[in-house]
Amino acid sequence: MLAAALTAALAAGCGTGTPAAPVPAGPPVSELRIGLQEYRFQLSAGTLRPGPVEVTVTNAGSTGHDVRLLQGERQLAASDVLPPGGRQTLQLDVAAGVPVLLDCTVGGHAEAGMTASLAVADS
Ligand SMILES: [Cu+2]
Numbered sequence: 001m002l003a004a005a006l007t008a009a010l011a012a013g014c015g016t017g018t019p020a021a022p023v024p025a026g027p028p029v030s031e032l033r034i035g036l037q038e039y040r041f042q043l044s045a046g047t048l049r050p051g052p053v054e055v056t057v058t059n060a061g062s063t064g065h066d067v068r069l070l071q072g073e074r075q076l077a078a079s080d081v082l083p084p085g086g087r088q089t090l091q092l093d094v095a096a097g098v099p100v101l102l103d104c105t106v107g108g109h110a111e112a113g114m115t116a117s118l119a120v121a122d123s
Contacts (some may be wrong), residue, residue, distance in 0.1 A: 009064070028121040030054065036065035036082065039112035041102055047119040050096035059086045065109065070101045071120075081106060097122045 023046035030049045035042035036059040059065050059082040068078040069092060077090040094100065097120055104114035 023116070023118075032056070032118075033058070034067055035060040036067060036104065036114075037061040038063065039104070039114040041067065041104075041107050041114065041116040043116060043118065045118075047121055048092075048094050048100060050094050050120055050123065053092040053094050055090040055092060057082065057088045057090060059084055063106075065104050065106055065114070067102055068105055070103075071095055071098050076100065078105070094120055096120060 009098045015065040016020045021039075023043060026047070028043060029045040030050040030051070030053050031049065032053060032055045033044035034055060034057045036057065038061050044062070046122060055069070055077070056077045057067055062084050062118040063082055066081045069076040069090070071094065074095075076094065079088045082088060092100075100118040100120060102116040102118070108116075109123045
């Protein structure tokens with residue numbers, strides 16, 4: 001009986017690959033914090049307000065990471081490769097209604113799960 005319960009719990013918790021970090025709900029923001037970890041982004045919000053957005057990037061991991069932010073074909077910003085504990089502030093000019101995609105350009109990290117997307121409000 002215990003084994004059956006454990007099996008059910010494990011099955012419920014297992015998807016394909018590593019689950020992405022939950023994206024916070026809430027109103028659109030103009031200030032975003034991004035935490036870099038092995039191998040995912042921790043986001044302080046899930047939806048951006050269009051227009052100027054200030055992003056504070058902190059490497060909370062134990063190896064070098066960066067973040068690149070793309071909106072369609074357009075690169076909004078890219079951080080340096082930050083050492084553990086490193087921090088950088090980026091200024092974005094975000095277009096309305098088009099999602100912003102994030103990835104880490106350090107070799108193999110995006111493939112390991114270091115990608116995320118942010119919604120952008122329509123106005
Ligand atoms: Cu990385």
